[in-house]
Amino acid sequence: MTYVNSTRVARNGLADRFSTLTETIRTALRQRRLYAQAVRELSTLSDRELADLGISRLSIADVAREAAYGK
Template sequence: MAQVKTMIARRAVYNQTVRELNVLTNRELADLGLSRYDIETVAREAAYGK
């Protein structure tokens, strides 16, 4: 059961990160050194590690 809770929490982190990065403009993402193509990778790393 603990593993299920962990997976749900990680997925929530992934979803939140994607939402937050998607509201940024391309210029704001570029200032962070990111592009739109990087959003899912960054979210995956934030939630699940490298």
């Protein structure tokens, strides 16, 4: 008795790899812009306004990082 096993490997072509790379770069740029905007906006607030939000001036970068990139 004979039988045949065939296994197909899905391979991404060059176009697929390029589009994945492009989307990765776009996502990274979008996150970086969101981070910079959050830092800019939080930095313009007074210490009192930041305290009302429960944010210290030292933690602005951490809050902006979490907003842009998640935990």
